[in-house]
Amino acid sequence: MVTATLVKELREKTGAGMMDCKKVLTETDGDMEKAIELLRERGITKAAKKTDRIAAEGIVAAYVAEDGKIGSVVEVNSETDFVGKNEEFRSFVADVAEQIAVKNPANVEELLNQKSMKDATKTVQEVLTGKIATIGENITIRRFERFESNGLVEKYIHGDGKIGVLVELENGDKELAKDICMQIAAAKPEFLDRASVPSERVEKEMEILKVQAMNEGKPAEIAEKMVQGRIGKFYGEICLVEQAFVKDPEMKISKLLESKGAKVIRFARFEKGEGIEKKEDNFVEEVMNQLK
16 A cells, blocks of 8 residues: 555655655555656656756747647756757657646646646656656656637747747737737736726836936925826836837737737737846855865
8 A cells, every 4th residue: 555654755865746645655556666666767856856947948839729729838948058958858848738737737836737638548647757768857847828708719939939929919919919929028017008907016016206306306296297198107117008010110009909900919928038037156255175
């Protein structure tokens, strides 16, 4: 009988995942030594040792179904940019993007536990573990978004996987959707429109603008009026529909959409490694430590 205590013990000894530990213990009737050996044979302990290393490189990939009704964007990280160019790695990420679109997992954990569409004998986690073992670096599926629409879903990948964008459009065509995707990639909006911006974010910005105006020597009542004027610029930077169209800066995105009778429902923009704290190697310190 394979108990939770036994699974925990094997996990602590090898660093392998809970599901992998449970599987090999079941296969070996709870024999700890045979289970460890089985994990080693499958390269899982080798992979487990790599999972504490920082993965901030990799690629962002996207998938859209032929009918343009379902799409996904996913960020999968590796330790080095070199692996991000590896064809086996890129093929794996493309498969993951398709799996997300087709199988609709609720989150990364659920995705990892799903049976792989490319190999029904393995879970996505098991396929991932195999890639870590063969490629030789820590690889993590960090985040994803999936859109399903009665309108149109479009994708855009910039810089060979550095930035990925997914857009859902109502009453638009592929050309407009692609333009909006490229706008989002280039101008980096945080929100769709003014209504989407959290009130506390607006209040904080207005506070800052008021202090700036008063520091310019303006009385409070004048400062208030200046804030109302300047807040428009703030919205113009962070809201998609308020931005100037990169292809025609004289036109706002809202006007572009209006001219096409279209509406952006939602969007997602992923930038590779965004927000991940990378370890900075100190070469001098490393050499000095070796000399000691």
